[in-house]
Amino acid sequence: MDPILIYGANGYTGALIAEEAVRRGLKPVLAGRNRDALDALAQKLSLTRRVFTLEDPAEIARHFDGIDLLLNCAGPFSQTAVPLLEACLEHSVHYLDITGEIDVFALCHRAQPRAQRQGIVVAPGVGFDVVPTDCAAAMLKQQLPDATHLVLAFEAAGGPSPGTAKTSVEGLAKGGRARVDGKVVDVPLAWKSRTFERDGQPRTAMTIPWGDVYTAFVSTGIGNVETYMVTSPKTIARVRRLRMLMPLLALAPVQSFLKSRAGATAGPDEQRRAATRSHVWGEVRNAAGDERRLQLVVSNGYALTVQSALGIAQHVLATRPAGDYYTPSQMMGAGYVLSLPGTSLIDG
CATH class of the missing domain: 3.30.360.10 (Dihydrodipicolinate Reductase; domain 2)
Known part of the structure; x- marks a missing residue:
């Protein structure tokens, strides 16, 4: 089973996350809309890729086969979060993204009852935002x-x-x-x-x-x-x-x-x-x-996003928390940022 699907893997941040995932010994599936860019990245990292757009729910569902967790890196998230979140809720796949968009946080929060019923984690904003x-x-x-x-x-x-x-x-x-x-x-x-x-x-x-x-x-x-x-x-x-x-x-x-x-x-x-x-x-x-x-x-900010997003994704897969909507501090604890490389705290 390939547990993590990175959508938008051919984008700037998605590619950085994919490269770090490989360094950690993970084998995520790369996904997005740009076939040529995905082919190049998949060849470079020796990973598989899935090319699909987000207009057809049935097409999205076909590419969720064998996936436990989606990490959405394709912004603006106002355009990608609705179809990908809906697919995750329909097919019991954990949903994470790196958004900073207020309306997307609200969208994900409204899905809390469905996430609880489906037993999946919905955790937007697992990067520098927020x-x-x-x-x-x-x-x-x-x-x-x-x-x-x-x-x-x-x-x-x-x-x-x-x-x-x-x-x-x-x-x-x-x-x-x-x-x-x-x-x-x-x-x-x-x-x-x-x-x-x-x-x-x-x-x-x-x-x-x-x-x-x-x-x-x-x-x-x-x-x-x-x-x-x-x-x-x-x-x-x-x-x-x-x-x-x-x-x-x-x-x-x-x-x-x-x-x-x-x-x-x-x-x-x-x-x-x-x-x-x-x-x-x-x-x-x-x-x-x-x-x-x-x-x-x-x-x-981009270096932090790579570390925090992968850290939270690995935590979800390793601990299987209860299905719910989570902010980063709710999922990982208030001190999570202090565990990330390069962080120091100054009181006052």
């Missing part, structure tokens, strides 16, 4: 159990992959998101800005619709969540100017053009991944004004 931030949120909840407000922020170096860049284009048309009094609400692009301190220096950041707006509430029960990305003041000003263009950004021809430009992004090479680190900040406070803070230094 493992470090979700673990940070869970650790802070342990320190301040009655926290009512949570702030999370990150600074990722190294540049985006094509899939990440395309997902960002989609996100621009949807505006910002935050969680207020337990509900996910729409807010303007770059709704708030503030600074976080790194190595004694201020780092400017703006709110973005990061996946923790959805998942952190599931993990911690904290009803007010804001998520920030470190960027320059000039970028913040440019993003705020885009607010007036949101109706235009949502038009299909504009989305298509911008995604084609984004798809030309190569993603960081091995040397850049090894040379760059990412930083995560977390803050909580309760109704009395008590606060707790922490900082994490982690490996490059």
Whole structure:
């Protein structure tokens, strides 16, 4: 039996995960829509491949034969999660992905009753989106159990992959998101800005619709969540100017053009991944004004995604947890990120 199917294996992150899987002695099945790219990767890694699109449920089902777990690496996940998740629920295959898209987290969470009945794990966001931030949120909840407000922020170096860049284009048309009094609400692009301190220096950041707006509430029960990305003041000003263009950004021809430009992004090479680190900040406070803070230094976001996604996939196959929807910290524990190579914790 071939237990793991990596869909989108020919993409930037999927290929990195496949290569690391082989180094770990695993033999995943490679899958996706690009026959030539899959053939080349399968030959390089001495693996089998399955080529299929996602329009026909029967075709997807045929390629699930002998599969225990699907790891979806094909973004934007707004396009791939619905058919692949449905196939997993229909055929009792565990579903994991590396999304950071709020709507995909919500989609997966709504499938919780079916996952419980089918006895399968549904665990989206097992990469950089949202493992470090979700673990940070869970650790802070342990320190301040009655926290009512949570702030999370990150600074990722190294540049985006094509899939990440395309997902960002989609996100621009949807505006910002935050969680207020337990509900996910729409807010303007770059709704708030503030600074976080790194190595004694201020780092400017703006709110973005990061996946923790959805998942952190599931993990911690904290009803007010804001998520920030470190960027320059000039970028913040440019993003705020885009607010007036949101109706235009949502038009299909504009989305298509911008995604084609984004798809030309190569993603960081091995040397850049090894040379760059990412930083995560977390803050909580309760109704009395008590606060707790922490900082994490982690490996490059793509390097972390490879390690965390495979680690969680192997954990699911080895331990067979109860069928359910899981966030990363619910599945692996709040300290999971600390077990990943290159992670260090800075309190306060």
